[in-house]
Amino acid sequence: MLFYLALPGTLLIFFASKSLYAIKPWAIFHPFLLSVSILLLLHYFLKLDYLQYERGTSLLTALLEPAVVILALPLYLQLHLIKEKFNVILSSCLLAVLIAFSSALFIMPLLGADLVTAASLAGQHVTTPIAMEISRSLNGIVSLTAAMVVCVGILGASVGVAFVKLCGVTDQQAQGVAMGCAAHALGTAKIMETDKVAGAFSSISLIICAILSAILMPLLYALLF
Numbered sequence: 001m002l003f004y005l006a007l008p009g010t011l012l013i014f015f016a017s018k019s020l021y022a023i024k025p026w027a028i029f030h031p032f033l034l035s036v037s038i039l040l041l042l043h044y045f046l047k048l049d050y051l052q053y054e055r056g057t058s059l060l061t062a063l064l065e066p067a068v069v070i071l072a073l074p075l076y077l078q079l080h081l082i083k084e085k086f087n088v089i090l091s092s093c094l095l096a097v098l099i100a101f102s103s104a105l106f107i108m109p110l111l112g113a114d115l116v117t118a119a120s121l122a123g124q125h126v127t128t129p130i131a132m133e134i135s136r137s138l139n140g141i142v143s144l145t146a147a148m149v150v151c152v153g154i155l156g157a158s159v160g161v162a163f164v165k166l167c168g169v170t171d172q173q174a175q176g177v178a179m180g181c182a183a184h185a186l187g188t189a190k191i192m193e194t195d196k197v198a199g200a201f202s203s204i205s206l207i208i209c210a211i212l213s214a215i216l217m218p219l220l221y222a223l224l225f
Helices: 002-023 031-046 050-056 058-077 079-084 086-110 115-120 128-137 142-166 172-194 196-224
Strands: none
Touching: 002 031, 002 050, 002 058, 031 142, 050 058, 058 079, 058 196, 079 086, 079 196, 086 115, 086 172, 086 196, 115 142, 128 142, 128 196, 142 172, 172 196
């Protein structure tokens, strides 16, 4: 029974959460955060079989990767601006990847984390499928990586734009690059709601960060560890 109810039930919970967020746009009511929390509570209290749920929602999982391709539309529409600033965007993304790697693999061990945990968090700034592959290549814990990617995305979507403005970044293009480098698809989707140009810059930053992370992080890990 759960197999057949998993997909429609998940969609119902998500769209109900989205409707609530439209009425009360508070961080704790973010549709992704709220719907995941509700599903976790349902699994815990009703003792649901997660394997059945996973099979029932396999269609949603399969759509996760191609869904990112939709971000190509704002890129195309703002291609002339992106070409002008591409070198700056590339440099920013490279710096973001190096900071993420260094923070995870060098700073976290100083705070008491073991190498496996640190490696699991190195790719948390990129979208889930790529982050999981990076974690696997670094001998990290893939499930921990997936959870942290979700947390980072929700945090970025909830307070990312406000935080960037608080730091004095007023340029919309720069805000977009920051969101794409730090908060992947969820942050990009959020900033795209308010500004299409920022959304386009966030999209290209998300893509570049994902590519650079997938190439550089395994190489750096192999060289340094």
